[in-house]
Amino acid sequence: xxxxxxxxxxxxxxxxxxxxxxxxxxxxxxxxxxxxxxxxxxxxxxxxxxxxxxxxxxxxxxxxxxxxxxxxxxxxxxxxxxxxxxxxxxxxxxxxxxxxxxxxxxxxxxxx
Amino acid sequence: xxxxxxxxxxxxxxxxxxxxxxxxxxxxxxxxxxxxxxxxxxxxxxxxxxxxxxxxxxxxxxxxxxxxxxxxxxxxxxxxxxxxxxxxxxxxxxxxxxxxxxxxxxxxx
Numbered sequence: 001x002x003x004x005x006x007x008x009x010x011x012x013x014x015x016x017x018x019x020x021x022x023x024x025x026x027x028x029x030x031x032x033x034x035x036x037x038x039x040x041x042x043x044x045x046x047x048x049x050x051x052x053x054x055x056x057x058x059x060x061x062x063x064x065x066x067x068x069x070x071x072x073x074x075x076x077x078x079x080x081x082x083x084x085x086x087x088x089x090x091x092x093x094x095x096x097x098x099x100x101x102x103x104x105x106x107x108x109x110x111x112x
Numbered sequence: 113x114x115x116x117x118x119x120x121x122x123x124x125x126x127x128x129x130x131x132x133x134x135x136x137x138x139x140x141x142x143x144x145x146x147x148x149x150x151x152x153x154x155x156x157x158x159x160x161x162x163x164x165x166x167x168x169x170x171x172x173x174x175x176x177x178x179x180x181x182x183x184x185x186x187x188x189x190x191x192x193x194x195x196x197x198x199x200x201x202x203x204x205x206x207x208x209x210x211x212x213x214x215x216x217x218x219x220x221x
Contacts, residue, residue, distance in 0.1 A: 004155075031207055043156060043199075043211040056208055091155045099205055100146075103155030 002026045004104035006092050012110045013082055021077045021107045023092030032075045033093040033101060034067065036060070043091065049075065082111045116200045121216040130187040132215050134200030137181045142204040145176060145183045150197045150214070159198075160185070187217075195219045 005024045013019050025032050034046040047057040049067055066078045075094075079086055087110050093101040117135040124130045136145070144163050148156040160167055162174040162183070173186040187194055197214040 033208070035209075035211075042213055043150070043209075045208040045210060048207045050207070058208075089153070093155070095207075097205075100158045100161070101156075101209060103157065106153070106155050108153075 004092055004094055004102050006090075006104040006107050008107060009105065010108045010110070012112065015084055015111055016081050018078065018080050019082055019109065021079075021090050021092075021109070023075045023077070023094075023104055024073050025075055025092065025094030026096075026102055027073070029094035029096050029102070031055075031095045031097070031101075032067075032069070033095075034077045035091045035093065035103075036088040037091065037106075038085075038088040046077075079109075082109075084111050087111045116202055116212055118198075118200050118212070118215045120213065121218065123218045123220060124190055125220050126191055127189055130190050130194070130217065130219075132185045132187075132198055132200075132217065133182060134185070135182045136200070136202045139180050139202050140204065143202050144205065145174065145180075146201045146203070147172070147174065147185050148199045148201065148209075148211075150199065152196075156199065156209075156211070190217075190219050192219050192221060 007022045032049040035043050037043045045058050047061045048055045064080050068076050089106040089108050091106045092104040095101045146161040147159045149159050150156040160172050160174045164176050167174045175184040197216050199214040
């Protein structure tokens with residue numbers, strides 16, 4: 001069964017550093033998403049991406065964040081100048097239409 | 113997006129049927145009801161979706177009364193591996209998912 005994959009599974013970084021979280025969505029999917037979940041809290045929507053552009057973003061997704069689909073398979077989330085409060089699980093998701101979303105296993109980001 | 117209300121937590125025993133009810137009094141005509149499951153340290157996983165009456169798949173059943181102001185997710189004969197958080201979502205298929213706190217289901221041996 002096709003699945004969304006994410007790398008790395010765990011990323012540790014120093015405050016102020018840039019990180020890039022990588023995702024490989026399911027191959028025939030057209031809609032891509034990033035969510036985050038701070039430990040013990042709700043899953044929060046960050047951004048959706050369709051047709052090579054952002055379709056919607058939340059208040060969390062400020063200028064510190066950017067997304068890119070550099071080739072036909074990868075979908076990345078870049079966080080510039082990380083802050084302590086960016087520590088969370090980051091989930092990538094993809095969908096074939098605006099319906100069921102398939103989530104990846106997540107990247108645990110720890111900012112020290 | 114219609115607001116949903118579901119129990120914060122539930123306990124049950126292996127082999128039992130578990131029913132989790134979600135209230136969505138302000139559901140709109142175009143809205144569907146969707147349930148996701150999240151195991152610890154994993155991403156959410158789609159379980160089932162319905163509009164009205166009853167929907168059944170290999171994992172669960174979803175019961176929706178005629179007024180659609182609530183819905184019940186039914187998990188038959190649960191096992192320890194069904195311990196997870198279950199999210200009830202209501203929406204018209206807008207691309208983003210807004211998750212609530214969900215119901216933390218704990219299955220006991």
